[in-house]
Amino acid sequence: MPSVTAPVPSSSSSPPASVSDSDRLAIYLHWPFCTAKCPYCDFNVHIRATVDDGYWRAAFRAELDGYRARIGRRTVTSIYFGGGTPSLMAPATVAALIERIARHWPLAPDVEISLEANPAERARFAGLSAAGVNRLSLGVQAFDDAVLRFLGRDHSAADAIAALDEAGRRFARLSFDLIYALPDQTVADWRSALDAALARARGHLSLYQLTIERGTRFHDAVRRGFFAVPNDERAADLYAATQDACAAAGLPAYEISNHAVPGEESRYNLACWTGGDYLGVGPGAHGRLTEAGVRRALSAYRKPETWAARVAAAGIGAETDDALTAREAQEEAILLALRTVGGLAREAFRVRFGAEFEACVDRARLADLRAQGLVVADADGLRATAAGRPLLDAILGALLA
Numbered sequence: 001m002p003s004v005t006a007p008v009p010s011s012s013s014s015p016p017a018s019v020s021d022s023d024r025l026a027i028y029l030h031w032p033f034c035t036a037k038c039p040y041c042d043f044n045v046h047i048r049a050t051v052d053d054g055y056w057r058a059a060f061r062a063e064l065d066g067y068r069a070r071i072g073r074r075t076v077t078s079i080y081f082g083g084g085t086p087s088l089m090a091p092a093t094v095a096a097l098i099e100r101i102a103r104h105w106p107l108a109p110d111v112e113i114s115l116e117a118n119p120a121e122r123a124r125f126a127g128l129s130a131a132g133v134n135r136l137s138l139g140v141q142a143f144d145d146a147v148l149r150f151l152g153r154d155h156s157a158a159d160a161i162a163a164l165d166e167a168g169r170r171f172a173r174l175s176f177d178l179i180y181a182l183p184d185q186t187v188a189d190w191r192s193a194l195d196a197a198l199a200r201a202r203g204h205l206s207l208y209q210l211t212i213e214r215g216t217r218f219h220d221a222v223r224r225g226f227f228a229v230p231n232d233e234r235a236a237d238l239y240a241a242t243q244d245a246c247a248a249a250g251l252p253a254y255e256i257s258n259h260a261v262p263g264e265e266s267r268y269n270l271a272c273w274t275g276g277d278y279l280g281v282g283p284g285a286h287g288r289l290t291e292a293g294v295r296r297a298l299s300a301y302r303k304p305e306t307w308a309a310r311v312a313a314a315g316i317g318a319e320t321d322d323a324l325t326a327r328e329a330q331e332e333a334i335l336l337a338l339r340t341v342g343g344l345a346r347e348a349f350r351v352r353f354g355a356e357f358e359a360c361v362d363r364a365r366l367a368d369l370r371a372q373g374l375v376v377a378d379a380d381g382l383r384a385t386a387a388g389r390p391l392l393d394a395i396l397g398a399l400l401a
Helices: 053-071 092-104 119-131 147-148 156-168 187-200 218-222 230-246 268-272 304-314 325-339 347-355 363-371 389-399
Strands: 022-030 075-083 107-117 135-141 173-180 204-209 251-257 257-260 278-281 287-293 294-300 318-325 375-377 381-384
Touching: 022 053, 022 268, 053 092, 053 278, 053 304, 092 107, 092 119, 107 119, 107 381, 119 135, 119 156, 135 156, 156 173, 173 187, 187 230, 204 230, 204 363, 204 375, 230 257, 230 287, 230 389, 257 375, 268 278, 268 325, 278 294, 294 325, 304 318, 325 347, 325 381, 325 389, 363 375, 363 389, 381 389
Parallel strands: 022 075, 022 278, 075 107, 107 135, 135 173, 173 204
Antiparallel strands: 204 257, 251 257, 278 287, 287 294, 294 318, 375 381
């Protein structure tokens, strides 16, 4: 394991004591490489037996350089390494990218630096911590070997437990993921698995219902009748059991699938859900930037080699770079904020857009949703109720039709 020292910004780049919302910047880096693709995964993932870390490190640094030339000085409050499997990156590469970010932009004193990791790679945790990662997001998915085999994971339950123990020693903050709503899973089955997980949780849990996405192996298996996921009624019961158990354990939901001890919420995710600016760096990454008062949506080329060639030619690897209309920006703000338990803040929406959110939604359907007890719309803003959150897709479809 190479010896890596976490970068420390120079005193000249130290951010001000308080950072305005317009100055804040989050950065997402998408490492698209995996050694195998899970049967439920529809992310931008590319299977490679070997990866030239030096080549891709240079490409990522070049895109960070391109964004620095475009947006100028901002204060970075969170950095998130996602994928793919970012824990396959050499720790020296992680350190080099954090260093490049710190060279270009001041880091907030409490900057969150998260990295998604595979439990099978716990031998890398010490190097990743030394590289500057201070929050690990561990893809556990289950503590049952049979479930892990069904999900196509390359680690065992014992590996997951050992990885959590190692991560707890190496990182100041720790989260892990589980998947539920599995074929034939009962509420009792899930409560038992969830109780075991909560006993090992530190400050944050991400709990995702299994969704069957087009283009995945699971989609083909369901279409052929090899298995079925729980129906809507069972899924709602599983969701309700999840909320009850996590709240009782001191990790209430702060978003549809995310639970945390207060203060341990993912700062990167919150930046996205509350309409902050964020760079999407790497193949297939998405970003949002506010420039001259206009919200822009960027998405990078998905194929790694195409992205790298575009970075070399143009500085950034964006395939699309579109200005959102005022209406599109407003609808996106509503869509994202309603994912959170706190919902959409009326005053923040008014300041940002110079309008009330009621002007952007179907008022008759809003009234109907309120009457059904699925949403609250009041002086504070708009939010889904506990009964409404499991139905969020339908609620958004009605409000923003």
